[in-house]
Structures are given as structure tokens and as C-alpha cells.
Amino acid sequence: MQQHPLVAILTRLGTFVLVMIALSIMIFALARVVPGDPARMALGPAATQEQVDALRVQMGLDKPLLVQYVDYVGKALQGDLGMSLVSQRPVTTDLEQTVPATVELVLVSVIFMFVVAIPLGVITAHFRDRALDHIGRILSLTGVTIPSFLFAISLQLLAARCLPNWPIIGRLDHSLSFQPGPTGFLLIDGLVAGRLDVFVDALQHLVLPAFALAMAGIGQITRITRSSMLENQRKDHVLTLQSFGVPERVIIFRYLLKLSSIAPLTIMGLEFASLIGNAFVIEMVFAWGGFASYGLNAILQKDLNAVTAVVLVAGLFFIVANLVVDVLISMIDPRQRRKEAR
Numbered sequence: 336m337q338q339h340p341l342v343a344i345l346t347r348l349g350t351f352v353l354v355m356i357a358l359s360i361m362i363f364a365l366a367r368v369v370p371g372d373p374a375r376m377a378l379g380p381a382a383t384q385e386q387v388d389a390l391r392v393q394m395g396l397d398k399p400l401l402v403q404y405v406d407y408v409g410k411a412l413q414g415d416l417g418m419s420l421v422s423q424r425p426v427t428t429d430l431e432q433t434v435p436a437t438v439e440l441v442l443v444s445v446i447f448m449f450v451v452a453i454p455l456g457v458i459t460a461h462f463r464d465r466a467l468d469h470i471g472r473i474l475s476l477t478g479v480t481i482p483s484f485l486f487a488i489s490l491q492l493l494a495a496r497c498l499p500n501w502p503i504i505g506r507l508d509h510s511l512s513f514q515p516g517p518t519g520f521l522l523i524d525g526l527v528a529g530r531l532d533v534f535v536d537a538l539q540h541l542v543l544p545a546f547a548l549a550m551a552g553i554g555q556i557t558r559i560t561r562s563s564m565l566e567n568q569r570k571d572h573v574l575t576l577q578s579f580g581v582p583e584r585v586i587i588f589r590y591l592l593k594l595s596s597i598a599p600l601t602i603m604g605l606e607f608a609s610l611i612g613n614a615f616v617i618e619m620v621f622a623w624g625g626f627a628s629y630g631l632n633a634i635l636q637k638d639l640n641a642v643t644a645v646v647l648v649a650g651l652f653f654i655v656a657n658l659v660v661d662v663l664i665s666m667i668d669p670r671q672r673r674k675e676a677r
Contacts, residue, residue: 347661351654355647362646363404366639367396373420373639394639407643417640421632426644429629434648435519436506437618437625441610443541444549448603452553456560456599457587463565471557478554483613487547487620494543502540504622511536544621548614552606556599563595570594597664604660608653 374390375382391397395406410417416426459471494501507513507521513533516524522541525533567573568591576586615627626645633641 347658351658354654355650358650359408359643359647360404362643363407364400366637366642367400367403373637376420376637411647416644419633419641420638421636421641426640429641430626430644430648431519433624433626433629435515436623437611437614437627439520439522440541440545440548440614440617440623440625441607443545444552444610445603445607447546447549448552448556448606451549452556453560453592453596453599455553456557457564457592459557460561460564460568461583461587471561475554475557475561478550478552479558480554481550482616483547483551484616484620486550487544487617490543490547491620501543502536503543506537506540506623507533508536508540544617544623547620548610548617552603552610556602556606559602560595560599563598564591567591567594600663601660604656604663605653608649608656611652612649 372387372391374387374394374396378386378390395403398406407417414427416430418424419426419429422429455471455474459468459475462468491503494503502508511533513521513525513528513530515521516527518524521537522534525531525537564587573586573591576590612627612630614623614625615631617623618625618628619631626648629641630645630649632638633645
């Protein structure tokens, strides 16, 4: 008996709500036990103790941890994540300006992963132990082992040497006057506003950082796709199709690829979520000014409200990515629904 897809989704949502509650408790407690007084760090060493104590009272740091947590959750449910001690603005305002930049970068990176890694994994599996397979395996191993910041710097140097007019920092050329629209994605907002120049320039700025960010995922997904293809080639139904003389391309693209896409799809969903938090190196190299670098600065300066909000948003991305992957896998593989129904 198969479980209804809606029931499965609601079950996962309930689990994810519990995960978010546990995550909020953990990060809230950790942010307050880390050495250093956030009020003192916000005011600087020249501030008097009276000024520090007044700010602590204003921030509610004089209250018990449980009371602080309840107050924070109550305000967060109303959309109030507090004030940033560094920017002196609401944290939600900072997130609205930084999250779209990182999400756009990560989405383009995932597209690169899909376009490059899946075909490369299929090709290396099809030409197993031949020249193309060896080349593909070397490329995938290179992507997994070399740090992303080294790829980023190498791409910048290569572009500066071979393509001197290609942009290597920022999201948009300073000569273009453009205010992002409701999505915050320059590619989408540029097209919606009819600014083809903005779209082209934003795409050029995206290519290098997105490719550098995607390299590790490309290497990992290529290897997993290759392994899945080789494993499924030995399945009885595939051997039966081959014995009946079904063309190789039909077997690969109609049967093998669908069956072998479950593991890469899972990894791709997890990569999307992890890249949100791991993009700070790429954002620093390319002066991207996104969510990841904002979170790093918040951690270094112990900006409590910003740190808590960044971790919660990153956790939310993990949860949403897992939910989407689970739903897609259930649609692709009916066996998954049967397991959940037991």
C-alpha cells in the first residue's frame, strides 16, 4: 500500500518544524556562551561600564536565557529578528539585501553542476576504462580535491590574462544604474525591467564565481553519476533490453539515466543547501557582498541577532532542499513511496 504524497509531505514538514526548533535552541544557546561580551564589542573599548550595562539591558542580555529565547522566538514569528549591532539596522533588512545575491549565485552554480556533471558522468560510464573515462575521472577528482578559493583565484588570473574586459569582481558594473526589483536577482529583475544590458552584465559577473563554487559539486556528482550508471548497467532489466537489441542511446537516456539520477539528485539538493553557507570564500574573493560573507562578519564581530538569523536561514535552506529532494525522489522512484508506507 502506497502512502499518499500529501501525507508524506505533511509528515516531513512536521519533522522539519521540530528540526528548526532544535536548531534555534542550539544556536541561541551557543551564541550566548561564546566568550566575549557583545555589548562591549558593539560599543568598543572606549565605552564606559555604565554604557555597556545600559546596552545589555536594552538588548535583554540581563534576563535569564530561557526568557531571552522566548522573547526572541515570539518576535521572530512576527518577522522581527532584532537589530544588528554592526550595521545598526534591522537584521531582516540586511537579509533582504544579502540573501538574494547568494541564492542567485548558488542557483547558477547548481545549474552548472547539472549541465556539466550529469553528462560527464554518463560519458565516463559509457566509455569506461577508455580515454574519455580517464579524462573525466581526473577532472572530477581535481574538482573534489582542490579548494574552491584556489579555483576562484585561478579563474580571476586567467580572465585577467586572456579576457581583460571580463568582470572579475562585484555583481554589476558601476556604470550601470539599476535598482534590483522584488526578487533581488539581477538576472530576473533585469529581464523584467527590459534592461538587457543589466542581464548580460550580471550574467558575465556570475560566470566565474558560480563556476568556481560549482567545481567541488561537479566533481562529486560526476563520480556518483558514473558509479550509479555502472551499477545499474548490470541490472537484469537492462541486460534484457540489451539482449533484445534495444539501441544503446534509448537504454541510456530512457531507462538508465532515470534510474541512476536518484543518488546525484540527492547530492545536488544537499549541495544547494551547503553552498549557501560555504559560499563565503567565493564571495570574499569576488567581492560579492552576499549572505555568506554577511554571516562571516557577524560571527567575527559576535553580532548576536545577525548570527542567530544567519544560522536559522541557512538551516531553513537545508530543510527546504531536503523536502524538495524527497518529493522529487518519490516521484521518480515509486519504491521510495512503498518504503514510507510501511
